[in-house]
Amino acid sequence: MPTLSLTARIRGTAERTFDVITDLRGYGRWLDTSADYTGTIDITDGPVRVGTEYVERSGLGVRRGVVTAMRSPETVTFHQPMTLRPRLLGVIDSAVTYTLTESADTVTLQRDIEITLPPALKPFAPVVVARYRKESERTLHALKNFIEAPQGRPPA
Template sequence: MPAMQFQTTVERPVEDVFDLLADLKNYPRWLPSGGLYKSVAQISDDPVRLNTTYVDHGSASMLTGRITEFAPPTLLTFRQFSKQRIAGLEGGLEIEIRYTLDAHGTHTHVTRAIVFQVQGVIWLLQPIIANAIRKENERIMATLTNYLNAPSPATT
């Protein structure tokens, strides 16, 4: 399974960063549509917790997600999957997004680790999918960094 890792350090306490990442309903406040991500909907719990489910609407697919690790304020993991039919052939995509947050005084080091697996006919598109996932994760981390390092971001 292909894996990628993205890191940044933000000028916010670890609790603020975790709260922002776990607040799915307010993602539009800091993460605009673009790249692969469009919106999150059908969130089963507010506030979110372990096993909260949601639907991630993307530009090319819709992924059903679940929070599989929830350990405030340092660990948050999402697992998403999508099944698709292309020319009558089955295919799918499964993605795990794992945030690990390390406190350093008033700063937080954020690691976003991605593992994904393509299945069926989608396998033929793996290099294209991997490139799109890399670009989208770079965009998400840059947006997160800019938002949290702004003079007074509202994180709740």
């Protein structure tokens, strides 16, 4: 099972960063769409908490995610298996865990992704993992820009 670990240092607080990460309805404010992420929809009513479910569609398939762990403002885990198109390719099972560590005026944000590939994709593991890495880097960059932008102004 491939695992990716990426880290970003963000000028801000763990609370604010955690709040942005767990505000599934607000992702459109800071994360542009891409080939692998077209938005988060069909979010369970109420505040985001353990058990909250959501859907993310892309050209490759549909992720049906659920928040599986949450301890504010230190950690949150999203389990998000993606049923591929066409369905006969199977399901890429993934879990994304954010761990936040605050010190002085910065937050160290670690994003760990555990990926389990269906048999049909195992020969293509390097390509799939590279794609997950690229999207994770894009996400962390967008999050950092949003958190560090002056309040009331869009990120650069």
